[in-house]
Amino acid sequence: MSLLILRGVDVAYGDLPALTGVDLVIEPGEILSVVGANGAGKTTMLRAISGLLRPRAGEITLDGARLDRLPSHAVVERGVVQVPEGRKIFPSLTVLENLELGSYTAAARPHRRESLDRVLGLFPILAERRRQAAGTMSGGQQQMLAIGRALMARPRLLMLDEPSLGLAPKIVQEIFRIIGEINRAGTTVLLVEQNTRQALALAGRGYVLENGRVVLSGVGRDLLDNEHVQRAYLGM
Amino acid sequence: MSGTGLEIRGLTKRFGGLVAVNRFDLAVAPGEIVGLIGPNGAGKTTVFHLVAGFHGPSEGLIHFDGVSLVGLKPHAICRHGLARTFQLVQPFAGLTTLENVMVGAFNRVGDVAKARVRAAEIVDFVGLGPRRDTPARHLTLADRKRLEVARGLATEPRLLLLDEVMSGLNPTEIEAIIGLIRRIHSRGVSLLIIEHVMRAILALSHRLVVLHHGEKIAEGPPAAVARDPRVIEAYLGEAVEETR
Numbered sequence: 374m375s376l377l378i379l380r381g382v383d384v385a386y387g388d389l390p391a392l393t394g395v396d397l398v399i400e401p402g403e404i405l406s407v408v409g410a411n412g413a414g415k416t417t418m419l420r421a422i423s424g425l426l427r428p429r430a431g432e433i434t435l436d437g438a439r440l441d442r443l444p445s446h447a448v449v450e451r452g453v454v455q456v457p458e459g460r461k462i463f464p465s466l467t468v469l470e471n472l473e474l475g476s477y478t479a480a481a482r483p484h485r486r487e488s489l490d491r492v493l494g495l496f497p498i499l500a501e502r503r504r505q506a507a508g509t510m511s512g513g514q515q516q517m518l519a520i521g522r523a524l525m526a527r528p529r530l531l532m533l534d535e536p537s538l539g540l541a542p543k544i545v546q547e548i549f550r551i552i553g554e555i556n557r558a559g560t561t562v563l564l565v566e567q568n569t570r571q572a573l574a575l576a577g578r579g580y581v582l583e584n585g586r587v588v589l590s591g592v593g594r595d596l597l598d599n600e601h602v603q604r605a606y607l608g609m
Numbered sequence: 610m611s612g613t614g615l616e617i618r619g620l621t622k623r624f625g626g627l628v629a630v631n632r633f634d635l636a637v638a639p640g641e642i643v644g645l646i647g648p649n650g651a652g653k654t655t656v657f658h659l660v661a662g663f664h665g666p667s668e669g670l671i672h673f674d675g676v677s678l679v680g681l682k683p684h685a686i687c688r689h690g691l692a693r694t695f696q697l698v699q700p701f702a703g704l705t706t707l708e709n710v711m712v713g714a715f716n717r718v719g720d721v722a723k724a725r726v727r728a729a730e731i732v733d734f735v736g737l738g739p740r741r742d743t744p745a746r747h748l749t750l751a752d753r754k755r756l757e758v759a760r761g762l763a764t765e766p767r768l769l770l771l772d773e774v775m776s777g778l779n780p781t782e783i784e785a786i787i788g789l790i791r792r793i794h795s796r797g798v799s800l801l802i803i804e805h806v807m808r809a810i811l812a813l814s815h816r817l818v819v820l821h822h823g824e825k826i827a828e829g830p831p832a833a834v835a836r837d838p839r840v841i842e843a844y845l846g847e848a849v850e851e852t853r
Contacts, residue, residue, distance in 0.1 A: 410779060411750040511650035539696070539776045541648045541805055543846030567779045608780035 374436065376401045376561055377422070377453070377530055381431035382441075384414075384421050384585075391417040392585045395431070399530065404552070404562040406576035406593060408569045408606055414585040415565040416458060419532050422563075423455045424448040435530075450478050452529035458538060460519040464508025468499050471507050471518055475525030484527060492521040495551060513544035520548075524555065531555065532563040537571070549575055569606040573597045581606070613675055614638045614799060615660070615691070615768055620669035622655055622823075629655045631823040633669070635801075637768060642790075642800045644814035644831065646807075648844050652823040653803045654696065657770050660801075661693040662686045673768065687716055692766035696773040696803075698757040700745035706756055707732055707741045713763030728763055735759040735789060751782045758789065768799045775806045783809055807845070811835060819844060 377399040384392040392414045399405050407415050420426045422433055424445040433441040435451055443451070462471050472492060476485040493500040496517045502510060507518055516536055523531055533552065537545040549571055556562045566572035573579050573593040581589040581602060589596065596602050603609040615637040622630040630652045637643045645653050658664045660671055662683040671678045678686050692713075700709045710728035711721075718724050732741050735755045740748060745756060754774050761769050771790070775783045787809050794800060804810045810817065810831070817834040819827040821843045827834050834840055841847065 408779070410782065411777065511648070513649050535777065539649070539773065539805065541646075541844055542807055543844055544649065545805075546846045567777055569779055604781070606779050606781055608784035 374401075375399065376435065377440075377563075378434045379418075379422070379431065380434075382418075382421060382428045382433060383430040384417050384426050384428050390585055392421065392428075395582075395585070395587055397580060397587065397590075399561060399563060401529075401561055402556075402559070403578060404556050404564060404576045406564045406566060406572040406579040407582060408566060408572055408579060408596075408602075409582035410605070411567070413582040415582055416534055417585075418582070419455055419534055419563070419565060422448070422453060422532065446478075449526055450480055452480075452527065453532070454523045454526045454528035454530070455532040456519050456523045456534060456536065458534040460512075460515045462507045462515055462518050462522065465506055467504055468507050468510070468518055469503040471522050472499070472525050475522035476527075478526055481525060481527045485525070488525045488527060492524050495524070495554065496521050513540050513547070516540060516544075516548060517551075520551070520555075524560075528560060530561045530563060532565070534565045535567060536564075537566060537568045545571065569602070570597065573602075612639045612767075614641065614673070615801070616670070616672040617656075617660070618670045620656070620659060620671065621667045622652075622659055622664060623667045629823050630659065630666075630820075633820070633823070633825055635818060635825075637799055637801050639767070639799055640794075640797070642794055642802065642813050642815050644810040644817045645801060645803050645820060646805070646810060646817060646844060647820035651820040653820055654772060655823075656820070657693055657772055657801075657803065660686075661691065661770065684716070687764050687766075690765070690767040691770070692761040692764045692768075693770035694757045694761045694772055694774060696776065698753045700748075700753060700756050700760070702746035703744055705742045705744055706737050706748065706752075706759075709745055709756055710759045710763045713760040716764040728759075731759045731763045734792070735762070736785070750777050751785075754778065754786065755789065758793070762793065762798075766798060768801065769793065771800060771802045771804070773803055773805065775804055775809055780808075787812060807835070 375398045379395050379397040382392055382395040409415050421428055424443050428441050476488055536548050564572055573596050576593040579593045579596045580587050617635040620633040647653055659666050662681050673691050707728055710731050711724045714724040714727040737755055775786050814831050817831045819840050827837045827840050
């Protein structure tokens with residue numbers, strides 16, 4: 374059974390439609406990438422899944438149960454966790470405090486110790502910096518913290534919104550490598566990226582959003598070879 | 610005014626015990642495009658802040674076309690012909706594209722009608738003509754990045770400092786910005802560019818300077834710098850050519 378399904382989802386900001394009739398399926402264990410221009414609706418889609426926006430029409434289901442009527446905290450309780458664009462860590466809290474907040478949910482709290490060991494194992498720099506105020510770290514380290522904080526909630530579906538934003542090439546490679554590692558350890562990943570090439574290379578499957586509609590979907594590698602994708606998103 | 614371009618010597622900035630920039634030398638000759646790269650937190654944006662007068666240096670010299678910029682306020686530096694853009698673009702959200710660019714034009718002209726004419730030319734030049742009367746809050750990120758460049762251009766700089774104008778854009782949008790930067794250069798503006806998009810910085814720069822922990826670790830022709838093992842270790846992670 375598919376993990377997450379969007380069926381005919383419409384989202385609008387006032388009169389302005391942001392998503393129109395979006396159908397999308399995420400299978401357990403996969404990495405799915407959603408690419409598209411700025412303003413295509415990628416972040417809106419994540420926010421709708423997270424319960425931060427209410428679809429005007431259509432439905433979103435997790436394991437067959439409706440997700441789109443739940444408040445965000447209940448979505449997180451069900452194991453769907455978003456890493457927001459621009460990290461949004463708590464800058465004045467320490468690294469450790471940020472991580473602990475990630476395991477706030479009832480389901481995650483009893484596993485805090487074990488989750489923390491796992492996150493610090495994935496990101497040794499966070500262990501080194503655990504007592505430091507999070508806002509004083511570099512952009513790459515803050516991105517690692519944002520991902521680590523999400524992992525503390527023990528997600529079944531981890532949603533990442535532009536994790537490569539503003540990062541040096543070496544750190545981008547590192548972040549993408551770790552996303553692969555998290556996925557191989559059993560977490561399903563939904564990745565939204567402007568870094569189209571690396572996102573589609575990492576993903577099993579991909580979707581292309583344009584003006585709030587899904588215009589293409591398929592195997593990541595096939596999309597990379599697709600003439601429209603090359604022209605519109607890869608600058609070829 | 611003697612056209613000697615930008616000359617930075619021994620530039621140092623300390624924040625408390627942290628040395629953000631350490632004895633940094635940099636020159637940008639008239640007509641040159643120089644790329645400034647380095648890991649997050651290396652001190653690149655601090656260099657921009659120092660040059661544009663947002664911070665005062667702890668030590669060092671900053672000269673632009675023979676004038677010392679140290680101690681001058683940002684607006685005065687801008688009047689000397691040196692403009693910068695910001696990584697996080699913050700246009701006046703309620704003003705239109707044209708009005709935002711007019712704010713830049715007021716650096717040179719006090720007359721509203723003249724500023725409007727000048728701004729309109731720049732808006733067309735950066736490709737925002739069709740968005741001229743759109744409030745900035747309704748622009749896409751790619752267009753807001755163009756607006757940021759337009760605001761800088763409207764101040765009529767001889768040297769323009771661009772801080773990650775390609776960040777958050779997809780490869781096709783990046784190609785368009787590369788084209789825009791080339792057109793700015795052919796207007797006779799020199800450029801100092803901070804950017805993580807290596808394909809773009811390699812295509813545009815005449816010379817690359819690499820900053821790491823506040824210090825220059827490499828400088829030279831882009832292709833040579835991209836092959837420098839220290840640069841690969843500190844910044845690139847792997848060689849750039851023919852990856853993916």
